[in-house]
Amino acid sequence: MTAAPSPLDDADLDAGLLIRRFEEQLLRLYADGHLGGTTHTCLGQEYVPVALAPLLTGDFVFSNHRGHGHYLAHCGDPEGLLAELLGREGGVCHGYGGSQHLRRERFLSTGVQGESLPAAVGVGLHLNRTGQDRIVVAYIGDGTWGEGAVYEALNMAALWRVPLLVVVEHNRIAQSTPTGAQLAGTIAGRVTGFGITVSESDSLDLAEVRAAAAPHVERVRTTRQPHVLVQHTVRLGPHSKGDDTRPAEELDRLRRFDWLQRYAAAYPDRFSAADARARRRVAEISADVLARPAARGGVA
Numbered sequence: 001m002t003a004a005p006s007p008l009d010d011a012d013l014d015a016g017l018l019i020r021r022f023e024e025q026l027l028r029l030y031a032d033g034h035l036g037g038t039t040h041t042c043l044g045q046e047y048v049p050v051a052l053a054p055l056l057t058g059d060f061v062f063s064n065h066r067g068h069g070h071y072l073a074h075c076g077d078p079e080g081l082l083a084e085l086l087g088r089e090g091g092v093c094h095g096y097g098g099s100q101h102l103r104r105e106r107f108l109s110t111g112v113q114g115e116s117l118p119a120a121v122g123v124g125l126h127l128n129r130t131g132q133d134r135i136v137v138a139y140i141g142d143g144t145w146g147e148g149a150v151y152e153a154l155n156m157a158a159l160w161r162v163p164l165l166v167v168v169e170h171n172r173i174a175q176s177t178p179t180g181a182q183l184a185g186t187i188a189g190r191v192t193g194f195g196i197t198v199s200e201s202d203s204l205d206l207a208e209v210r211a212a213a214a215p216h217v218e219r220v221r222t223t224r225q226p227h228v229l230v231q232h233t234v235r236l237g238p239h240s241k242g243d244d245t246r247p248a249e250e251l252d253r254l255r256r257f258d259w260l261q262r263y264a265a266a267y268p269d270r271f272s273a274a275d276a277r278a279r280r281r282v283a284e285i286s287a288d289v290l291a292r293p294a295a296r297g298g299v300a
């Protein structure tokens with residue numbers, strides 16, 4: 001935690017900053033009444049999908065309610081995402097999906113906790129039966145280990161040797177419930193009960209997270225066996241919009257674990273240049289999308 005973060009190339013830094021500034025803009029758009037429905041930001045967690053995305057090109061990605069960062073890291077397309085969220089023309093799902101139900105090529109998200117895993121197992125089974133070397137990744141939170149579907153899916157994945165990588169973004173909180181108040185034992189203990197391998201990382205260093213994940217992704221791909229990767233992380237923002245029930249001192253403490261602040265402190269010039277690029281890009285996208293007419297199926 002005290003070591004300086006590894007240097008990042010522009011692509012990774014730009015991808016991480018785009019997610020951060022994009023979601024901060026969503027919260028402003030919500031406050032200004034431009035964004036209806038709901039939105040869950042991944043502030044603080046951006047490095048996780050950015051680290052994994054290059055390892056998973058061509059693979060299937062299942063995302064959850066907190067999925068904008070997953071979408072941006074795996075699919076790019078901030079214009080399509082913002083138009084979707086604002087119900088404007090050009091939205092990735094023509095305004096029918098909104099924040100939590102996005103689909104584009106091999107990317108699918110759902111706001112229903114645990115719903116993705118059985119579907120991901122089905123896709124993995126199909127990939128095996130059709131002789132493909134693609135794999136399926138499903139992002140879930142630590143709170144989602146309260147859903148029975150997770151265990152049914154893990155059982156099938158182990159039994160049928162499904163190439164499924166479950167990425168657990170373990171931010172120690174589910175909405176307003178701390179993990180310690182709802183999860184008995186450990187996620188690793190539960191996973192090993194199915195004979196499934198598990199790895200854990202608490203690194204905030206994007207390059208380290210990628211290097212640690214790479215052999216596990218490769219093993220899922222070659223052995224067609226599932227793996228669960230638990231990434232300990234921090235949720236810096238509210239669960240949704242203004243609903244953060246954590247005390248101010250706790251939020252102050254968590255901000256020390258902000259991977260982007262750590263990066264800014266270690267590489268101020270590179271950070272400022274990339275940040276200016278990200279802010280400019282988000283401002284341009286926002287102005288462009290706000291000027292568009294409503295989508296025919298718009299959610300807003």
Ligand SMILES: Cc1ncc(C[n+]2csc(CCOP(=O)(O)OP(=O)(O)O)c2C)c(N)n1
Nearest residue numbers: 065066111112113141142143144173174175
């Ligand atoms: C089946 C179901 N139950 C309840 C909810 C409401 N809900 C949305 S997110 C959430 C907490 C999720 O916590 P976690 O899995 O830890 O993910 P995080 O929000 O921390 O990313 C809850 C209870 C839901 N979306 N689906």
